[in-house]
Amino acid sequence: MNHPLPLLFPHNITVTIKREDLLHPHISGNKFRKLKYNIQEAQRLRKTALLTFGGAYSNHIAATAAAGKEYGFKTIGIIRGDELVDKIGDNPTLSFAAVCGMTFKFVTREAYRNKTGAAFLAALEAEFGDCYIVPEGGTNTLAVKGCEEILTEEDACFTHVCCAVGTGGTISGLINSAAEGQQVLGFPALKNAHLQDDILTFAKSGNWRLIEEYHFGGYGKVTTELIQFMNDFAEKTAIPLDPVYTAKMVFGVIDLIENGFFAPDSSILLIHTGGLQGIAGMNAQLIKKNLPTIKTLTND
Known part of the structure; x- marks a missing residue:
């Protein structure tokens, strides 16, 4: 379920997205x-x-x-x-x-x-x-065990693994199963001063860090800029993102690439953690606020 993105990035950086959202129609x-x-x-x-x-x-x-x-x-x-x-x-x-x-x-x-x-x-x-x-x-010990299975042997080729972070279970599993030399980057979707400690409850110490500048105001909050980014990304890649988690992570990774964060020839794996069911509810809130909505792939 790994899909290289049909986008051009500077310095021979490649970006691939793992479509975990396709694992199950409803248990996403x-x-x-x-x-x-x-x-x-x-x-x-x-x-x-x-x-x-x-x-x-x-x-x-x-x-x-x-x-x-x-x-x-x-x-x-x-x-x-x-x-x-x-x-x-x-x-x-x-x-x-x-x-x-x-x-x-x-x-x-x-x-x-x-x-x-x-x-x-x-x-x-x-x-x-x-x-x-x-x-x-x-998130508990058994959940982290399950998330350790997200990465497979074929994913060992990537220099970076990136995911959105909520309660910390997913990134903990990724940290525990990352290949030697891989860096795991987490993009929190909410403000949580204790998140690092929560992750260390389940994860071994290793080559990982949190990138905390892309929460767009906090949990469940979005901006017109983020919605426009999601719509543009879906149009260019045919991959829908959810507004609460994965879209913020993907936005952050692309912004970091454009600002020279990643070394030349980096190969980056993005984990799509699902959550597309939340788009309908988010759009209902955006309509009430007279803001742009998230387009689905079936929209004209």
């Missing part, structure tokens, strides 16, 4: 990787339900709902924002998850901050029974 990209061994563990433990956490447009919520439907689990989504309780039909992500059979519990944003607390989890167990709990974003 890094969510497929993160859920793989968690699903196996839930089966081993004979759990019948998966319980997880996320926001209204969460790729992880959508993927967990789809995985539950495919593998025969009930799914429960603890959703940040109790104001959303009567707005499921207006939200493409929640609507999809509901069709897949997910049950929702909407909690206040204040309560959501305590989602990993013992009292909060005990209350959930009392309400929903003995579920297999998957953390927000899906």
